[in-house]
Amino acid sequence: MKVVGLHIGLLAVLFALQFVLPAYHHGNLARIMVLASYAIGYNILFGYTGLLSLGHALFFAAGMYGMGLGIQHFDLPAAPALIAGVVSAALVSGGLALLALRTTGVAFMIVTLMFAQAGYLTILYFGEWTRGDEGFVIAQSARMIAGIDLSDPTNRYFAALILFSICLVVCLWLIRSPFGKTLIAIRENEERVTMLGYSTFAHKLGAMVVSGTLSGTAGATYGLLFGYAGASFASVQYSIFPLLWVLLGGAGTVLGPFVGTLFMFYLIDLSSGITSAYMLIAGVVLVLLTLFAPQGLMGELRRRFWKGLP
Incomplete structure (x- = not known):
């Protein structure tokens, strides 16, 4: 009950903040919740299954462009376009999983990176449709669902909160289910799980599809809420970001992706107001966190104070 109460409490605080935050932080928090949803998807594959992907920007962009191209070129309403983005991400993640899971370790990391780069170059090549870098x-x-204008700051915030709530609940349910416990066992000792008669390939395939679909849903929602789709979201940078967010917050913890995203977002935001060399400050802080909190912020909390924190 403590675990459920903690997560409900976070959602309640985020709901209440809508009514008290200044406009600047209100918009920031909406963006953070969508990006944290992306990180939650990444955490299922990396934090709970132990598969290091450097290609998650492919799924984020698949969702974003599946939604955006549906609106831009096929005049789809926002709701069907959003569904198209989710389906696109599911199909791309399933297809990549069937290929990438033939490899392990460093090879898996490189394969996911190469496919993500292929996706990025595809967006640039078909610039007539995608507008390339621009x-x-x-x-x-076009950003209306059931008469609700998602470009309105209040509606945008609540839409971001709904997405984050769904991703949080899905992740919490998944890791407490037999399927999720098997994923954690695969992370710890895949050979033993195989000896027990489980199909590790099928479980890793499922984990990758769930992870990619959640990440793509975040991408589609991001494009819809903030009104832009661009090739930069398919670049290597957006594959590295969720890895950093998850490592900072705590890989293999449900709340770690949110904490890491929030921390890094405001670390860069605040340090950029001090100096143009803000990445140097961010880098020093990240190094210190890596040295003194190697399991991430929530990971250290679990290690030191709350052993049962999921």
Whole structure:
């Protein structure tokens, strides 16, 4: 009950903050919740299954462009376009999983990176449709679901909160289910899980599809809420970001992705207000955290004070 109460408490605080935050932080927190949803998807594969992917930007971009191109070129309403983005991410993650899971370790990492780069170059190559590096703006009139204008700051915040809540609940349910416990066992000792008669390939395939679908849902939602789809979201940078967020917050913890995303977002935001060399400050802080909190912020909390924290 403590675990459930903790997560409900976080959602309640985020709900209440909508009514008290200044406009600047209100917009920031909406963005953080969507990006944290992306990190939650990444954490299922990396934190709980033990598979290090450097290609998750492919799934994020698949969701974003599946949604954005549906609106831009096929005049889909926002809701069907959002569904198209989710389906696109599921198909891409399933296809990549069937290929990448033939490899292990460093080879898996490299394969996911190469496919993500292929996706990025595909976006640039088909610039007539995607507008390449420039990307395209999604018109405000197209960002409506059931008469609700998602470009409105309040509606955008609540939409981001709904997405984050769904991803948080899915992750919490998944890791406490037999399937999730098997994923954790695979992370700890895959050979023993195989000896017990489990199909590790099928479980890793399922984990990758769930991870990619959640990440793609975050990408589609991000494009819809903030009205833009661009090739930069398919670049290596957006594959590294969720890895950093998860490591900072605590890999293999449900709340770690949110804490890591929130911490890094404001670390860069605040340090950029002090100096133009803000990445140097961010880098020093990240090194210190790596040295003194190697399991991440929530990971250290679990290790030191709360052993049962999921």
